[in-house]
Amino acid sequence: MSLDQPVGRHPDHPVAPQFTARWSPRSFTERAVSEAEVMSLLEAARWAPSASNHQPWRLVWARRGEDAFAAIRDTLTGNNPVWAGKAGVLFAVVSKDTVTNRDGKEVANRTAGFDSGSAWMSLALQAKSMGLFAHAMGGFDKDKLAAAIALPEDHTLHCVVAVGEQGPAEALPDDLRAREIPSQRKPVEEISRHGRF
Numbered sequence: 517m518s519l520d521q522p523v524g525r526h527p528d529h530p531v532a533p534q535f536t537a538r539w540s541p542r543s544f545t546e547r548a549v550s551e552a553e554v555m556s557l558l559e560a561a562r563w564a565p566s567a568s569n570h571q572p573w574r575l576v577w578a579r580r581g582e583d584a585f586a587a588i589r590d591t592l593t594g595n596n597p598v599w600a601g602k603a604g605v606l607f608a609v610v611s612k613d614t615v616t617n618r619d620g621k622e623v624a625n626r627t628a629g630f631d632s633g634s635a636w637m638s639l640a641l642q643a644k645s646m647g648l649f650a651h652a653m654g655g656f657d658k659d660k661l662a663a664a665i666a667l668p669e670d671h672t673l674h675c676v677v678a679v680g681e682q683g684p685a686e687a688l689p690d691d692l693r694a695r696e697i698p699s700q701r702k703p704v705e706e707i708s709r710h711g712r713f
């Protein structure tokens with residue numbers, strides 16, 4: 517497992533190195549991601565925990581060079597298509613928002629989004645363990661992406677994730693190059709309360 521630590525990331529408390537080693541670069545080389553690698557990424561997502569083990573996540577993927585990759589890339593907004601278009605694979609992360617209850621009725625699954633978040637993080641950590649990087653994007657055109665992947669009813673789009681091999685910051689356009697720096701975090705004291713707010 518490659519656990520080289522990004523420059524400038526120093527945890528305040530002891531933590532498994534995988535958490536600080538994962539970050540979201542924008543520079544990808546054009547190295548292909550094989551179908552076997554895609555399966556390993558999906559396998560990691562598969563084992564995420566979920567309420568009642570409903571496993572509501574759905575991941576629609578396409579590798580660079582496939583028409584479906586271009587279709588997903590073209591739904592990205594802002595700078596996202598510029599850099600994400602070089603990634604080896606794109607995943608649209610979706611949740612199925614209903615489950616069948618004991619009476620056979622389709623009812624809302626209120627933890628579907630939360631559970632799908634676990635699946636994306638599992639995929640991201642698996643990518644890092646394979647020497648790849650995953651970068652999530654909320655910047656996409658909802659209607660276009662729904663059409664591109666033929667999103668069924670009762671499903672919600674969460675993000676598109678680009679996965680690939682990290683490239684040099686120098687390969688990015690000027691505005692993005694300046695932002696190719698691993699981010700920091702709020703202190704534990706700010707994100708937690710002992711006992712109550």
Ligand SMILES: Cc1cc2nc3c(=O)[nH]c(=O)nc-3n(C[C@H](O)[C@H](O)[C@H](O)COP(=O)(O)O)c2cc1C
Nearest residue numbers: 538539540541596652653654655656674675698699
């Ligand atoms: C749901 C979600 C949406 C995001 N949307 C975008 C995006 O549209 N474009 C982008 O460049 N980064 C996007 N990011 C990346 C975040 O900016 C990044 O994860 C955050 O700054 C923390 O940095 P790190 O992942 O490098 O630790 C998104 C991340 C998440 C989880």
